Amino acid sequence: MMTGPMVWSRLSGGRTNAVWRAVSPSSDWVFKLFDVSRANPLFPNDPKAEIAALYALKGHDLAPECVAQFETSQGPCLIYTYLPGASAAKTDGSVLSALRHLHCLPAPLRIRQVDVSPSTLLAEGSRFLEGHTTLLAKQLRRNRPAPRDMPSVSPVFLHGDPTPANALSQDGMVRFVDWQCPAFGDPTADLAIALSPAMHHVYGQNQLTLADEMSALAQYPDPEIVDRYLSLRPFFRWRMAAYCVWKASIGEAVYADAAEAELSLEPAL
Template identity: 35%
Template sequence: MTTVASASDLTVPPALHRAVLGAFPALRQQPWLALTGGRSNLVWQVADVAIKLYRPMMASPLFPNDPGAEAMVLQRLAATGLAPELLYRGDGWIAYRHQSGQSWQSGPAQVATVLSAIHRQSLPLRLLPMGSAAIARHADSFAPAGWLPAQPQVPEVAALARPRLVHGDAVPGNMIVAGHRITMIDWQCPGLGDPVDDIALFLSPAMQLLYRGAALTEAEAEAFLAAYADRAVVQRYLMLRPLLHWRIAAHCAWRAAQGDADYAAACRLEIARL
């Protein structure tokens, strides 16, 4: 969420305005600039502070929308540079240090390095579905009837004995690039699970289309996998790949079934690459 729009494009709710100024009196004379690009919540930049207002109704079976989880992750990871610094948690909103830069567009190896670092962390978060059987059940639980081909069969893969931190929404719009550094934002759906989830989301043709305008090339996908630090994770991803991307297609179909035309096109692209 780095595109600046007119402040009038996203009207600031009066209650939020009062709450923010109560917490940050020094921002009283500063303009609110709406930041666009996200698909779940509303974000404004006020001086060097980002104000994020959650919209609970935008949660989905694949992407929850948990303010408490995001606040905790920002607190725990700020010193690593992998996430912004949390400044304040309010009622249904948070404030964090605004990240200057642009959403990721190119350089997949750089993303692999950042995700590898995230996946070495462990935080007390919800446990994600892991292993081929659990992922298959999860995908089936929300896949709308009539939208998808049969769920692909994959080799049996066991759940990780030691789950790792997973961002949960590792798409280009949530990767802010400044020089050689990437900071991950939008931590509203993290969990403890298998890093293959983040890898699949980043490599997803649908998610790349929605957030960057085009799917990765085969060379870009190969460069990402070659640069990812943990070869065991890469091998697990390759074994689970058809199922992981079928689940992403199921999410896109779920959104499309609710009338979101962007996701209908994304669903067709994801299915075509299965």
């Protein structure tokens, strides 16, 4: 129960929803006001899914605790406990180790399922490119990876948007915020977002190098999943670049350079 006056401050970093911290003598909470118009096929913005994820993760030290949720005239609002810590400068081994912890936990019911087979990734990227005639869009169409079959893998609980900006580190512990995109599916889906050069660029994080990527992957304690990610990486990178083309076309200029950043670590494209 909150008692006493609350001191409010706007939190920076989020590109999708408005977030404030409210501190009182008895509580330290985050108020997250959802802008549901910001949802898109790659990154849903679902307050009900976030609530489900936070309740499923209670006691696992990977996420804040849900306090309450309510509707406003501006959209849904979620209250959860404030997590201290600094956003990761870039995805490193500690972030991937924390993701592995998540991937071993039971997923909540009624969250979306994702398919990251090569054919699905290519189809999603192609939809993002529909109607675009920029030089980069044409380049992506010319260099579309050839589809191939991949065996299925057991689905796991996914964060869905584990960018460095959403990974908070304190005293060697990594926890995640912004759970509005949770999913059930291939663990490589989280690795691809966490290691995306485009996402590092969009959130102003340090540029990721191939050496950084391999160093981080060495701390994900499942070599088979790491090998699977490396096999799927050209398809993930192609889809992300196509997504950035689409985002740039709707007025988010930072994504134009993000697309180039995504392709910089995938020479085959």
